Every structure is written in C-alpha cells, then in structure tokens.
Amino acid sequence: MGKMIKIRAGDSSGTFSGYLALPASGHGPGVVIGQEIFGINANMREVAELYAEEGYVALVPDLFWRLEPGVDLSYSEEDFAKAIELFKRLNVDKAVDDIEASFSALRGLEEVDDAGLGYVGFCMGGKLAYLTATRTQAAVSVGYYGMGIEEYLEEADNIKGRLVLHFAEEDDYCEAATRQQITQALTGRTKVELYTYRGVGHAFARFGDDTHYDKPSALMAHERSIAALKSEIGPHYNLSDLWEQHVYHEFDTRDVPATMATMVAEPYVNHIPTMTGGVGYKELSRFYQHHFVHGNPPDMKLVPISRTVGSSQIVDEFIMSFTHTTEIDWLLPNVEPTGKHVEIPMLGVVKFRGDKLYHEHIYWDQASVLVQIGLLDPTGLPVAGIETAHKLLDETQPSNTLMQRWQKSEEK
Template identity: 85%
Template sequence: MSKMIDIRATDGSGSFSGYLALPASGRGPGVVIGQEIFGINANMRAVADLYAEEGYVALVPDLFWRLEPGIELGYSEQDFAKAIDLFQRMDVDKAVEDIDASFTALRGLPEVEDAGLGYVGFCMGGKLAYLTATRTKAATSVGYYGMGIDQYLDEADNIKGRLVLHFAEQDGYCDADTRARISEALGGRPGIELYTYPGVDHAFARVGGMHYDKPAALMAHERTIAALKREIGPDHDLSALWEKHIEHEFATRDVPATMATMVAEPYVNHIPTMTGGVGYKELSRFYQHHFVHGNPPDMKLVPISRTVGSSQVVDEFVMCFTHSTEIDWMLPGVAPTGKYVEIPMLGVVKFRGDKLYHEHIYWDQASVLVQIGLLDPTGLPVAGVETARKLLDETLPSNTLMARWQSSEGN
C-alpha cells in the first residue's frame, strides 16, 4: 500500500519525488509528512506507514530535491555532517512552496477524501510546520522539535489553521529561552497548542534513536492525532468498533472475527498477570487457546462508564463470573474453585484508524485472590467483593480498612 510518486513543483522548475502510503481502506484524509534532515529514509517511510495505519493518505515529499534528489541518510557522524550541510543550504521559502505543491498532489489523488489537508513535520520538518501554518491553507499543522521557529514569529498573525508544536525540554536546538519567546508570541491564540515534554531531548519521537522516549512519543502522537481528527478526520465510531470486538470475544467467541477487528500487528496486555500477546501470531494463539474459549460460561461485563477520545476508549466495568474453569489469563495454574467473583476492571483501548491497536486491561488481583480463597485478607489492606459492590453503590462505608479512621472523627 505504498509507492513513490512524482510531484510537480509550483514554480515550473520540474518535479520531485514523494513516498506515498495508503490506509488499508484505500481512502482517507491527506497528510503531508515533513522529513527530518536525513531525507526520505527508512525512518520517514515508517512514519508515513504509521499515519496510513491511522487512516491517512500520507505523503513524504523530498524537500532536498533542489540540492540533491533522492537523499537517504543514516545517523552516522558522516551522514549527520552531510545532513546539516543540506539543511543549512536549503531554501526554506522554496521548501514551503514544495509542501504546498505536495498538498496539490494529494488533492489530485482519488484516494484522498476532500476534508481538508494536514501536515506533520519532524526536526527540519517541525520548523516547516510553523511556516506551513502561516503560508498555506493547511487545516492542521503539527511540528515536532522544530528549530528556528523563533526567527519567523512576525508571521504569527498569518496562521490560518490549527497549529500544534511539540518541544523537548532538553533540546539544545530550541532551548528554554527560545521556547519562552515562542510561547509569548503564540500562547493563548485560538487554535494553537504548545507542549513541552520534560526530561527529553531532540528527536524524542524517532523510534530507535538515541533520544527516543516512548512515553513522550506516545503522548505527543495522541495529541497529534487528536488535532488532525478534529480538523480533517477520519471520524470513526470507536465505541461501536469496540463493542463489535467485545461481541466476538465474549458472545460469539469467534477468534478469526476478533482478530479481524484489529490492526495487522496488535497487542494485548493484562497488566496484573502480564498475559496477552504481541503481534498477530502470538495474540491469535493467546485468544484461541487461552482466552476466548477458556472463559467461564457465565462470565459477563457490567458497564459502569465509557470515555471516548480521539483515538482510544477507556471502559470502566465490573466483571462477574463463577470460577468453574481454569482461567489462564487471570488465574494461570489455579484449579477451578467454584467461587463466584465480582471485580472492578478498567480497559484502555487504543485504535489506529478503524482497527483496534492495543488493549491495556487493569484489575485488582488481590481482590480476585481473596474471593477465590487463596488470600486471607485479615490484617492486610485488601478487600474481596466489597470493592465491586462499593463501585456500584458509593453510599457503602468508606475507609473500612483504615484502623485509624475512627480516631480522626470530630477533628
């Protein structure tokens, strides 16, 4: 679902190449991905593929073509020196024109839905995100750790669409004083979001890079997708997609149908017991032999609340079941006790496009062990079915495990 295409320059000087990645559906909103200083290398192609999985038609144009077409550098000292040289010699004004030409190319593709266009740039491309916002009609522009933005703050009044800028606290290319000037000029303006990620350095979102920081990268990506979806889509009913997944897990108990609701390489992590799987092969095996067909016949979910975000669903519910079969994913190695269990659970479910990407499932394992008789709660700060009962009825007594609670009465 990817290929190289030609893009016609708007100044009539010729054409340049771009890496185009398509979503599995074959259609979606268009997004231009702004390259780092290393050209359209494997990392930038992987970024485009990620945005395609998110549901976008993603195009990475060659912004060095006027100097040296087809640049694809690694991260060695020699490659870094060449990348810096190219960056310093690049005509910024022409680069923005080439981004605008890339928008035109996207508009001409039958795969691109006419719902506005977005831009997401990294490093050099992050700087160009700001200029894309001031000089083009992009509906959303997102920049990661762009340097040199402060030199163009006099263009701020020209910003037309939504602008999101991600900064790294430890970034020597954009230090605290520079970020303060940017914040002073842009902060508080409608449609502009500025984020600084503590303790991380430049290129914190480059997977495999020396400064890669997964928590910061995940948070920045979540905010980026939220901004894109707000302005250009795609708009999927995540709640309905999650319900269909649950139906196949617990009602029809159909493993192939369950897997069909997920991306090509999904993962599931049941946090307390570290069960689940990473990747299609492992997760399919887990569902087939240790989850879908192994749950007690009376297992049910009682919904309490649901929060639907731009790309994830957070479900709060009570799970009820009789421990009539060995439950590999929750009580591995524990023979059926016949005990009835009710436990509060929380599921954080992430989507990419219209497919489920991952599940993080949380529950209080101590409460489970108390209810099946494997843990004596006497003298321990744990409870059994009471945790589920109090979730359903907040008027039940609080602080029953606190021996000192009575001593504070009246104080």
C-alpha cells in the same frame, strides 16, 4: 507498503519524488509528512506507514530535491554531517512552496477524501510546520521539535488553521529561552497548542533511535497530534461501535478470526496484573484461541459502568463477574477451579489506529480476586474482596473500613 510518486513543483521547475502510503481502506484525508534533515529515510517511511494505519493518505515529499534528489541518510557521524550541511543550504521559502505542491498532489489523488489537508513535520519538518501554518491553507499543522521557529514569529498573525507544536525540554537546538520566546508570541491564539515534554531531548519521537527515542513522550505527543488532525480533517469513526464489535466476538460468538479481524495487522493485548496477552498477530491469535476466548467460564458477564471516548482511544470502566468453574489462564493462571463466585472492578484502555483496534491495556486488583477465591487471607492486610465491586455500584457503602486510624479523626 508505500511507493514513490512524482510531484510537480509549483514554480514549473520540474518534478520531485515523494513517498506515498495508503490506509487499508484505500482512502482517507491527506497529510503531508515533513522530513527530518536525513531525507526520506527508513524512519520517515515508517512514520508515513504509521499515519496510513491511522487512516490518512500520507505523503513524504523530498524537500532536498533542489540540492540533491533522493537523500536517504542514516544517523552515523558522516551522514549527520552531510544532513546538517544540506539543512544549512535549504531554501526555506522554496521548501514551503514544495509542501504546497505536495498538497496539490494529494488533492489530485482519488484516494484522498475532500476534507481538508494536514501536515506533520519533524526536526527540520517541525520548523516548516509553523511556516505551513502561516503561509498555506493547511487545515492543521503539527510540528515536532522544530529548529528556528523564533526567526519567523512576525508571521504569527498569518496562522490560518490549527497549529500544534511539540517541544523537548532538553533540546539543544531549541533551548528554554527560545521556547519562552515562541510561547510568548503564540500563547492565547485560537487553535494554537504548545506542549513541552519534560526530561527528553531532540528527536524524542524518532522510531528506532535508542539514543533519542522516548516512548512515553512519543506516545503522548502522537495522541495529541492525532486528536488535532481528527478535529480538523477526520477521519471520524464510531469507536464505541468498533469496540462493541470486538467484545461481541470475544465473549458472545467466541470467534477468534472475527475477533482478530477487528484489529490492526500487528496488535497487542496486555492484561497488566498477570502480564498475559500477546504481541503481534501470531502470538495474540494463539492467545485468544487457546487461552482466552474458549477458556472463560460460561457465565462470565461484563457490566459497563462508564465509558470515556477520546479521539483515538476508549477508557471503559466495568465489573466482570463469573463463577470460577474453569481454569482461567489469563486471569488466574495455574489455579484450579474453586467454584467461587467472583466480581471484579476493571478498567480497560483501548487504543485504535484508524478503524481498527491497536491495543488493549486491562487493569484490575488481583488481590481482590485472590481474596474472593480463597487464596489470600485479607486479615490484617489492606485488601478487600467482593466489596470493591459492590462499592463501585453503590457509593453509599462504607468507606475507609481498612483504615484503623479512621475512627481517631472523627473528632478532629
């Protein structure tokens, strides 16, 4: 967990507080997290912990300290009214100065790598992301659903580092006409990225807010934010090596504690077709120990076909083969061994946070598996068996064999 530290104001007017969260490694690039209008509340502390898990030394400064130190508001009507009142009284120029002071505080920490500094802000902090990009030396600034950016577009020529802005299509505080104005001013500029998330409103990335939070949009925006941060300030990890280490302990050493050691504190695995796996350290460790690592057939083999490595995830395409000599809880739950040979094309989406594996989403065609072990008769059905694996390895194998109308189009 993080802790509160003191930050010295750049204008020598005093000190103010900030919430500091460190990565598990104890060091990493420095990132300032810009608060919403609710102060350094539980949500902003959780955001800091998330970025720490991603490998950053994350600092959330109290940007309301000149008005009222220690603001920590909920989302009740009463607190919302107070938050709006504080937001209206905020001196934006001083807030940017305090962000600069927060950068200075990060530079003074031995835990911060000398790789440039970043900023990620939300709501009020999203507006300040733009001003951080135009008024400071931040290597990268990321803003979520900022309000009032259009008032400062004359500063656009001063953008120095990378700037990423996330907008909500149905944001009442930044409507379509305003977004168009911002887009016209910023599109085409080097290292500026603008994204609009359809069908969502303001605060779509706010954890724990059932009214506003939209998980698909929040996940996509976070992926883009991490990509921008990594491109400019790191941290840089060899995700392929980290994934290979995980798979090695799963299938070669079959060592559950070693497997879990490659993962974050609370990981999850989801085998999509059978919904097997586990959420959290306790459940996933139980799953690996009793239903996966020690339950796979001895001849199970993975043949890699392709790998795409992104900023924080890997997409692996591979063929899994085995002889069904044991009951495989995660793949064929409650099915007695059939002795059949099986080959399955598979796809794995593997997400990392920092240098630890966060989750696995594993996909395959369960119908093909059932055909191969004799539990599904493919006659008259648009499904195939081992041929799917063979065609993945040899694209010259016949196509469209399941389409009765394929022959009719030959002369058309």
